[in-house]
Amino acid sequence: MTTRIVELRRGILKKNDELAAGLRGRYAAGGVLVLNLVSSPGTGKTAFLERTLKDLKAKGARVAALVGDLETDNDARRLASSGAPVRQINTHGICHLDAEMIGKHLDGWEDVALDQLDYLFIENVGNLVCPSSYDLGEKIRVVLLSVTEGEDKPLKYPTMFNSADAAVITKMDIAGPCDFDLALARKNINEIRPGIRIFETSAKTGTGMEEWLGYLAEARKGRG
Amino acid sequence: MHELSLITSVVETVTESLAAYPGAQVKAVRLRVGALAAVIPETLEFCYGIASEGTPLEGSKLAIDVLPVVVHCEPCGQDLEIEGIQSFRCPKCGEPCSDLRQGRELEIDSVEIEDADEEKR
Numbered sequence: 001m002t003t004r005i006v007e008l009r010r011g012i013l014k015k016n017d018e019l020a021a022g023l024r025g026r027y028a029a030g031g032v033l034v035l036n037l038v039s040s041p042g043t044g045k046t047a048f049l050e051r052t053l054k055d056l057k058a059k060g061a062r063v064a065a066l067v068g069d070l071e072t073d074n075d076a077r078r079l080a081s082s083g084a085p086v087r088q089i090n091t092h093g094i095c096h097l098d099a100e101m102i103g104k105h106l107d108g109w110e111d112v113a114l115d116q117l118d119y120l121f122i123e124n125v126g127n128l129v130c131p132s133s134y135d136l137g138e139k140i141r142v143v144l145l146s147v148t149e150g151e152d153k154p155l156k157y158p159t160m161f162n163s164a165d166a167a168v169i170t171k172m173d174i175a176g177p178c179d180f181d182l183a184l185a186r187k188n189i190n191e192i193r194p195g196i197r198i199f200e201t202s203a204k205t206g207t208g209m210e211e212w213l214g215y216l217a218e219a220r221k222g223r224g
Numbered sequence: 225m226h227e228l229s230l231i232t233s234v235v236e237t238v239t240e241s242l243a244a245y246p247g248a249q250v251k252a253v254r255l256r257v258g259a260l261a262a263v264i265p266e267t268l269e270f271c272y273g274i275a276s277e278g279t280p281l282e283g284s285k286l287a288i289d290v291l292p293v294v295v296h297c298e299p300c301g302q303d304l305e306i307e308g309i310q311s312f313r314c315p316k317c318g319e320p321c322s323d324l325r326q327g328r329e330l331e332i333d334s335v336e337i338e339d340a341d342e343e344k345r
Contacts, residue, residue, distance in 0.1 A: 001340065003251060003336060003338050003339075004336070004337060004339065005336050006334060006335045007333070007334045008237070008238070008241055008333065011330060012234055012330040012332060014237075095226055129262050130226040130262070133230075133262060133330065158309045158310065159260050159261070159262035159309070159328075162260060162324070190320065191313075191320075192310075192311075192312060193322060194312055194313075194320030194322045195322050
């Protein structure tokens, strides 16, 4: 008997990465800017997205959203009130969305064709760990952090914050009562992801939304 | 906790690759995992025991090499290893570094096998 080493050198997530590359091609061909929204449960992803969809629609943009949750279609129903096409993805216990789930839900989506959209938002499952490993082919990964969560969240979840392209601080309207230290939160985000764009927002009052929408418009122009 | 789905994928990939080595017995599977990959090595090992059950990999060892984070510092013009994952700054000059060169790896490096057919030769 001889022992030998067989070199494989393969990415564990190769299958997902290949599917994500395929999605990226589809998004580019359709001319749609795709964003992946990630955060802890309760940060206010849905409220922020609801506001974003409404505000973009008011500006005449063509928008749609895929929304991931373990169970229930509550978020999809909430988001549908914006008038944008919304499709729920139930993962049934899986803690993240992957490229295969996105592909499947794009395929059977009757109201939506990618080349008829300006923006597609993917609201990931509320989880700051697992979704960081799964490329969904998105152009921009947005990490959200609310003022109720503590300024050290970026230090606790460095992988997610480091992999993000933009950071959104939510619920700024209650920053005062929460004793939220904005300067410290910004410093921590920058420590993990130097130079990242940070938006201070409130879906309730609309604070920071204009700046955010401006960023989206720029990103769309810069596409390709 | 996505370690189980990652390990299931490892077991599938390695099992497929064994087709080229009929009769071979797997002794160990080696992974390369970046310090910023958001997985826990102990959890991967635990899941490996479960996922490899009833496969050609059952009873084999899972070895995990954890790779430190390496950033590229523009002013220094160098790739440098940083300590920990709490601050992404150049260890030499202290400049913030967003250019990551290593630390996110999630790879199957190699498989250690014992060939059964060697004896016949």
